[in-house]
Amino acid sequence: MSQSNPTVATPVEPALVKQETPWRQFVRTFLEDRVAVTGLMMLLLIIITAILAPWITPQNPYDLGTVDLMDSRIPPGEQTMEGYTAWLGTDGVGRDLYSAILYGLRISLMVGVVSGLIAASFGMCVGLIAAYAGGKVEALIMRIVDLQLSLPTILVALILVAALGKGVDKIIFALVVVQWAYYARTVRGTALVERNKEYVEAAQSLGLSKTRVIFRHILPNCLAPVIVVLTVQTAHAISLEATLSFLGVGLPQTEPSLGVLIANGFQYMMSGRYWISVFPGLALLFTIVSINLVGDRIRDVLNPRLEK
Amino acid sequence: MVSDVLEIRDLATHFMTRAGVVKAVDGVSLTVGRGEVLGLVGESGSGKSVTGYSIMGLVDPPGRVVGGSIKLEGEELVGMDNDSLRHVRGKKIAMIFQDPMMTLNPVLRIDTQMTEAILAHENVSKKAALARAQQALERVGIPAAAERLKSYPHQFSGGMRQRVAIATALLNQPAVIIADEPTTALDVTIQSQILAEIQQLCREMGTALIWITHDLTVVAGLAQRIAVMYAGRVVETGLVDEVLDDPLHPYTRGLLGSLPSAAIAGQPLDQIPGSTPSLGRLPPGCAFSPRCRDATEICRQEAPVNRYFSNGRQARCHHPLSTIALVATTSDT
Numbered sequence: 001m002s003q004s005n006p007t008v009a010t011p012v013e014p015a016l017v018k019q020e021t022p023w024r025q026f027v028r029t030f031l032e033d034r035v036a037v038t039g040l041m042m043l044l045l046i047i048i049t050a051i052l053a054p055w056i057t058p059q060n061p062y063d064l065g066t067v068d069l070m071d072s073r074i075p076p077g078e079q080t081m082e083g084y085t086a087w088l089g090t091d092g093v094g095r096d097l098y099s100a101i102l103y104g105l106r107i108s109l110m111v112g113v114v115s116g117l118i119a120a121s122f123g124m125c126v127g128l129i130a131a132y133a134g135g136k137v138e139a140l141i142m143r144i145v146d147l148q149l150s151l152p153t154i155l156v157a158l159i160l161v162a163a164l165g166k167g168v169d170k171i172i173f174a175l176v177v178v179q180w181a182y183y184a185r186t187v188r189g190t191a192l193v194e195r196n197k198e199y200v201e202a203a204q205s206l207g208l209s210k211t212r213v214i215f216r217h218i219l220p221n222c223l224a225p226v227i228v229v230l231t232v233q234t235a236h237a238i239s240l241e242a243t244l245s246f247l248g249v250g251l252p253q254t255e256p257s258l259g260v261l262i263a264n265g266f267q268y269m270m271s272g273r274y275w276i277s278v279f280p281g282l283a284l285l286f287t288i289v290s291i292n293l294v295g296d297r298i299r300d301v302l303n304p305r306l307e308k
Numbered sequence: 309m310v311s312d313v314l315e316i317r318d319l320a321t322h323f324m325t326r327a328g329v330v331k332a333v334d335g336v337s338l339t340v341g342r343g344e345v346l347g348l349v350g351e352s353g354s355g356k357s358v359t360g361y362s363i364m365g366l367v368d369p370p371g372r373v374v375g376g377s378i379k380l381e382g383e384e385l386v387g388m389d390n391d392s393l394r395h396v397r398g399k400k401i402a403m404i405f406q407d408p409m410m411t412l413n414p415v416l417r418i419d420t421q422m423t424e425a426i427l428a429h430e431n432v433s434k435k436a437a438l439a440r441a442q443q444a445l446e447r448v449g450i451p452a453a454a455e456r457l458k459s460y461p462h463q464f465s466g467g468m469r470q471r472v473a474i475a476t477a478l479l480n481q482p483a484v485i486i487a488d489e490p491t492t493a494l495d496v497t498i499q500s501q502i503l504a505e506i507q508q509l510c511r512e513m514g515t516a517l518i519w520i521t522h523d524l525t526v527v528a529g530l531a532q533r534i535a536v537m538y539a540g541r542v543v544e545t546g547l548v549d550e551v552l553d554d555p556l557h558p559y560t561r562g563l564l565g566s567l568p569s570a571a572i573a574g575q576p577l578d579q580i581p582g583s584t585p586s587l588g589r590l591p592p593g594c595a596f597s598p599r600c601r602d603a604t605e606i607c608r609q610e611a612p613v614n615r616y617f618s619n620g621r622q623a624r625c626h627h628p629l630s631t632i633a634l635v636a637t638t639s640d641t
Contacts, residue, residue: 022462134369198410205364205405206425206476207398216424220415 029301039293046287050105057099058084061256069094073268076275089275091264097275100256101283107257108287111168112238115175120230122176123183124219130184131191132214142188148181157240161249171250175237186229190222197221224302231295235288242284258284313483313516314340314363314401319376319386321355321362330587332358332371334540337614340484343514345507347527347548349563350537353584356520359537360486363518364403365393381483399429402477406489408470412461418445418472419457425479444475448505467498474506484516491526503530524563528552536560539585539595546621554630556623558600594626602627 031037049056059066059082071080071094080086080096088097130141160174194200195218203217244250245259246266253260258280265276321333333355340346350356361367363378365385378385380400385393405411413421422441423434430437438457445453448471461469470490477485487506491499507530510517519531527534528548535545536559544557555561562580582599585591591598597607604627612624616635628634 021460198405198407199413201366202403202405202411202473203413204366205397205403207394207396207428208424209394209428212424212428217413217416221413 026301030297033297033300036293036297039290039297042286043290043294046105046283046290047109049102050109053099053102053106057096057102058082059096059099061095061100061103062254064254067094071096073273073276075273076279088279089273091261091276092268093264095256097261097279100261101258101280104256104258104261104280105283105287107168107251107255108238108241108259108284111171111175111241111257112234115172115179115237116230116234118172119176119179119233120183120226123180123185124187124222124226126180127184127187128191128214128219128222131188131195132210132218138188141184145181145184145188148178149185153178153236153240154243157244158247158249161244166250166252168251168255171241171244174244175240178240179233179237182229182233183226186225187222190225191218194218194221228295228299228302231291231298235291235295238291239284239288311342312339313342313344313381314338314518315377315379316359316363317377317379319359319362319378320374321358321367321371322374323371325370325588328588331540331590332587333362335376336537336540336542337376338535338542338545340516340518342483343510343516344533345510345517345519345531347531347534348518348520348537349522349524349527349534351522351584353587354537355540355587356537357488360403360488360518360520363484363486364397364401365390366397366403395429398425398482399480400482401484401486402480402482404470404473404477404485404487404490407493408466408473408490409493411473412464412469414461416460417457418459418461418464422457422472422476422479425476429480440479441475444479445472447478447509448472448475450475467494467502470494470498470502471505474502474509478509478513478515481513482515484518485510486518486520488520489522492521492523499526524552524567525569536563539590540587541595541624542622543596543625544621544623546617547619550619550621554632556617556621556628556630556632557596557625558602558627558629559596561629562599594624602629 054060061067066082068081071082071086071090072092074080074086074090076089077085077087080090084096086096086098088101090096091100126141130138156178157174160177161170164170164173200213200217203213241250241257242259242262245257246263248263251257251260256264261280262277262284265273265278265280268276316336316338319333319336320331323330323332336355336359338346348356348359358367358371362373363385365388367373373386376386380396385396388396412418419438419441422444423437426432426437426440427434442453442457445456450456450468450471464472473490491502494502503526506517509515519527521527531548533545534548534551535542536551536557537543538559544551544555544560551560552564555564559580565578566580568577580599585595585598591608593609594600594603594607594612597603600607606626610626612626614622614624615628616622617628617632618635621632
């Protein structure tokens with residue numbers, strides 16, 4: 001074969017361009033910022049302690065059998081009747097706050113992440129369809145998105161939860177409803193740019209089906225901004241859930257999330273028993289700040305305008 | 309004459325813009341024989357790329373193929389439903405694009421992108437598809453093809469990416485490949501390598517090639533026949549050597565005159581005065597008449613019809629430059 005085609009010149013260019021994979025480059029750039037690394041460590045610590053909660057806490061706040069009313073309102077650092085030291089004090093019904101905060105973090109993180117992922121998946125599909133279909137379909141979808149975004153988030157969530165009732169699943173549903181539009185708008189914007197790129201035309205010219213072009217070729221190229229929105233919106237969802245719970249329409253007393261804990265302590269604030277509200281509040285604050293620090297850094301790293 | 313694998317008659321692709329109808333392609337007729345290389349030449353905006361996209365059925369709104377016929381191996385493509393057309397694309401006609409840095413999806417590995425081109429049309433195992441992709445890469449001269457299949461596009465240089473694109477186009481052994489300026493973005497040494505390779509491959513596989521370019525020198529070395537487009541119409545076709553040596557249409561002459569090689573060093577290039585007319589506002593009569601040195605009253609009033617000359621040459625001009633024998637005149641405006 002090679003004897004018969006002398007016209008084919010041997011390639012002189014380097015066959016393999018040695019280059020960092022995009023993922024490695026992303027990690028390296030991310031780690032350059034000390035504040036973001038601190039945020040990431042804080043977030044990891046919070047996630048790990050939340051996951052390990054049953055093994056590192058003296059009490060299960062869901063198990064009413066272990067909660068002793070005699071232990072209520074114990075200040076931080078004192079011994080309880082049950083025999084353990086309540087480092088962060090106890091609340092009005094005798095729940096150890098350290099345990100309750102870790103269990104509350106589990107719920108808060110879970111609600112934030114699950115609602116974020118569901119909203120992201122749904123919003124991405126809607127946004128992609130809008131961008132790819134164009135015309136009337138796009139106009140209709142984007143007007144619904146505009147409508148959704150023009151309503152105050154907290155109000156919509158409040159009405160939904162009030163109508164649906166309490167419970168983790170209902171909270172997640174409400175959060176998905178108020179969040180999907182952000183993803184739809186973000187993805188549509190990116191997909192509109194991506195769909196006009198030549199690789200989409202090349203994929204179409206290979207005879208690939210529409211769904212394959214949309215989901216296999218365009219979608220992965222739209223993920224960078226979605227990841228940014230996902231981190232910001234997860235933090236937003238966590239604070240929204242806390243707000244709803246604080247207002248008493250979110251999670252029930254038997255499943256204390258951070259918002260429920262803060263609400264419980266609220267009535268004791270003026271009587272000097274600050275710890276019942278303040279410690280869950282600090283936990284919420286650190287969680288949201290760390291997620292936002294990480295999210296901001298991801299946004300900076302993924303921003304093509306700041307590259308190189 | 310070899311049998312025609314692609315036959316285009318009076319193709320019209322218009323863009324319905326707010327400013328009015330833009331006739332990007334307006335009555336283009338072309339034929340391409342089996343294994344033949346046709347050079348489609350013209351300035352930017354002459355409709356050559358839109359012709360290519362029309363053949364692929366990939367004209368995006370507000371553009372639409374509004375008339376004419378495209379027959380691929382006797383099968384009509386204009387008006388074919390999207391699903392059937394999808395099975396023609398990539399299987400019987402493939403396309404190679406201009407910028408190799410943009411035509412490969414940056415987030416998918418080469419093997420994914422190549423095998424899906426096979427799996428979209430044939431019911432073969434992933435393994436068989438992978439083996440074929442590897443063969444195709446070897447054929448276009450990519451060393452260590454098995455390893456390179458697992459690479460991402462960013463790990464390839466521009467020339468290598470265009471080789472991958474060519475290999476992908478050849479995967480299903482299409483009858484026609486449409487190449488839309490595939491070497492324009494490459495540097496000259498790589499360009500000549502790729503040209504030689506693609507010529508060789510098409511000859512071996514009997515694939516017809518439509519090479520869309522603005523570069524007459526590329527066409528001179530590559531194509532057997534040439535079609536020169538101006539303002540959405542083919543103004544001259546014929547065998548490449550005859551057209552370039554002895555152009556019939558003043559526009560072809562103008563293109564040839566603006567090549568640096570034809571000029572004496574130190575002298576300004578003999579360029580065509582003016583610029584390509586806006587397709588939405590074409591002058592009446594011959595579209596080229598405002599820029600034509602030989603234009604007369606009739607040129608400004610009446611659009612020239614296609615005239616047939618000996619040796620299968622055609623030209624749309626009231627005053628053809630050469631004295632070769634006129635065979636027939638049609639009235640297919």
